[in-house]
Amino acid sequence: MDIVNKWLVFWEKFGTGGAWQRVLGEGLVNTLLIAFIGLLMGIVIGTLIASVKVMPKYKLLPRILDKICGVYVGFFRGTPIVVQLLLAYYVLFPLCGINIGSLNTCILVFGLNSGAYVSEIMRGGILSVDPGQMEAGRAVGLSYGTTMMKIVVPQAVKHILPTLGNELIALVKDTSVVSFVAAIDLYKTFNEIGNKTYEYLMPYLFMALIYIVLVALITLGIKCMERSLRKSDRSN
Amino acid sequence: MIEAINLTKRYGNLTVLDEISETIHEGERIVIIGPSGSGKSTFLRCLNCMEDPTSGSIMFEGVDLTDMKVDINYHRQRMGMVFQQFNLFNNKTVLQNITLAPLHIGLKGVRDREKRAQIKADIEANAHKLLQRIGLDDWADKYPSTLSGGQKQRVAIVRALAMNPKVILFDEPTSALDPEMVGEVLDLIKQLAEEGMTMVIVTHEMGFAREVASRVFFMDGGKIMEQGTPEDVFERPQCPRLKEFLSKVL
Numbered sequence: 001m002d003i004v005n006k007w008l009v010f011w012e013k014f015g016t017g018g019a020w021q022r023v024l025g026e027g028l029v030n031t032l033l034i035a036f037i038g039l040l041m042g043i044v045i046g047t048l049i050a051s052v053k054v055m056p057k058y059k060l061l062p063r064i065l066d067k068i069c070g071v072y073v074g075f076f077r078g079t080p081i082v083v084q085l086l087l088a089y090y091v092l093f094p095l096c097g098i099n100i101g102s103l104n105t106c107i108l109v110f111g112l113n114s115g116a117y118v119s120e121i122m123r124g125g126i127l128s129v130d131p132g133q134m135e136a137g138r139a140v141g142l143s144y145g146t147t148m149m150k151i152v153v154p155q156a157v158k159h160i161l162p163t164l165g166n167e168l169i170a171l172v173k174d175t176s177v178v179s180f181v182a183a184i185d186l187y188k189t190f191n192e193i194g195n196k197t198y199e200y201l202m203p204y205l206f207m208a209l210i211y212i213v214l215v216a217l218i219t220l221g222i223k224c225m226e227r228s229l230r231k232s233d234r235s236n
Numbered sequence: 237m238i239e240a241i242n243l244t245k246r247y248g249n250l251t252v253l254d255e256i257s258e259t260i261h262e263g264e265r266i267v268i269i270g271p272s273g274s275g276k277s278t279f280l281r282c283l284n285c286m287e288d289p290t291s292g293s294i295m296f297e298g299v300d301l302t303d304m305k306v307d308i309n310y311h312r313q314r315m316g317m318v319f320q321q322f323n324l325f326n327n328k329t330v331l332q333n334i335t336l337a338p339l340h341i342g343l344k345g346v347r348d349r350e351k352r353a354q355i356k357a358d359i360e361a362n363a364h365k366l367l368q369r370i371g372l373d374d375w376a377d378k379y380p381s382t383l384s385g386g387q388k389q390r391v392a393i394v395r396a397l398a399m400n401p402k403v404i405l406f407d408e409p410t411s412a413l414d415p416e417m418v419g420e421v422l423d424l425i426k427q428l429a430e431e432g433m434t435m436v437i438v439t440h441e442m443g444f445a446r447e448v449a450s451r452v453f454f455m456d457g458g459k460i461m462e463q464g465t466p467e468d469v470f471e472r473p474q475c476p477r478l479k480e481f482l483s484k485v486l
């Protein structure tokens with residue numbers, strides 16, 4: 001009886017005062033924005049870092065770049081994302097006089113953070129591609145970078161698609177800490193509903209349900225992409 | 237046209253190429269034979285700097301390719317290479333395999349839309365012509381994974397041809413093929429030979445070597461131990477290592 005009551009109270013608050021509009025229109029949208037744009041940035045940054053990491057290291061420039069990438073990855077993998085958000089939002093950006101707002105800060109930090117993780121995933125993917133592909137590209141006179149981007153990376157991405165899906169899922173869940181830097185996400189909007197009634201059970205359960213559905217949808221999407229890729233492998 | 241000068245390659249303290257000096261002239265068809273591990277592939281791969289020589293230099297059309305300041309990509313466009321494992325681009329169609337590099341190079345710096353379209357059309361027409369030549373134009377939009385080994389290797393050869401190279405380097409082009417497909421690939425190489433293409437071929441096919449070569453190198457222990465016309469090398473071998481090698485493979 002109590003549970004039903006709690007649910008009814010929550011449902012009433014959810015339906016009134018613009019609460020659900022805020023949950024879906026701001027919370028959910030921001031959560032998805034941070035996760036998806038973060039992953040896209042992460043793929044770009046991660047691919048660049050991975051390309052540097054697998055580069056032959058005879059010359060000075062690749063060695064210097066490799067060191068820089070090493071520090072970058074070490075920092076972003078070695079510290080919690082909350083710490084990175086706090087440092088960027090309250091220390092680094094004010095110090096540099098940058099003011100891009102909390103949502104943009106979150107997207108940026110999630111992108112940089114994801115870049116460090118994707119670089120490791122991408123490196124594995126690149127190493128799984130037959131070295132003959134790189135050789136063939138170089139032999140027809142394409143540069144290392146061109147061969148990497150046109151031949152090797154597309155094949156690597158195919159191999160690591162499931163792992164990239166896991167990275168996206170991790171990002172979606174990690175966004176739940178962005179209220180540390182005053183950004184509005186799913187957690188924040190449900191927390192506000194709880195604050196109105198001092199009753200948090202239902203808002204948080206409902207929030208968990210939304211996360212589960214999101215993750216399930218992403219998993220499904222990745223499965224579909226994999227299947228269509230595999231099909232094109234067989235038929236053509 | 238290609239001149240190796242004191243070419244040496246070491247892996248650690250294993251000397252794979254030992255002070256090789258040799259000149260390859262335009263129109264020559266060099267066939268390299270020799271036992272496994274004698275450095276044949278390494279020599280070939282040093283010619284277009286796929287492997288960096290430890291010391292010595294490679295002169296190609298008057299340019300030292302081992303010079304770090306040289307634009308190696310530009311010179312590689314003029315030296316085709318065909319691999320034992322074909323190495324077609326798996327993520328590209330047969331046609332794209334052939335046009336990828338010519339398009340990349342031909343369109344570089346061209347802004348004008350009409351000009352770009354014209355260049356693209358020319359390059360694709362040329363690729364179709366090459367595919368017709370090997371009877372695979374119907375496969376233009378298929379992916380390499382659907383081709384047989386012999387078809388793959390023939391596509392790899394026309395991919396090299398599409399760059400209008402001055403010379404083509406072949407590293408055991410038929411070793412990964414089923415026996416019934418060896419012929420079609422060798423026939424294509426013979427055609428190119430008749431057309432006067434300069435070629436350097438590493439092979440274990442002695443009959444083919446004899447037929448196509450204008451000069452044969454016998455490599456052993458990182459050196460070119462003996463060389464000459466196919467008649468000289470196969471019928472009047474001088475050094476004992478070559479005699480021994482021929483007695484095993486013929």
Ligand SMILES: Nc1ncnc2c1ncn2[C@@H]1O[C@H](COP(=O)(O)OP(=O)(O)OP(=O)(O)O)[C@@H](O)[C@H]1O
Binds near residue numbers: 271274277
């Ligand atoms: N990347 C490498 N690192 C270390 N040793 C190598 C490397 N590549 C080749 N070698 C060694 O160099 C020697 C010559 O190799 P190479 O591939 O040139 O011989 P090959 O004459 O082409 O032999 P095969 O007929 O088997 O192809 C071999 O002993 C091989 O083990």
Ligand SMILES: [Mg+2]
Binds near residue numbers: 276277408
């Ligand atoms: Mg070899």
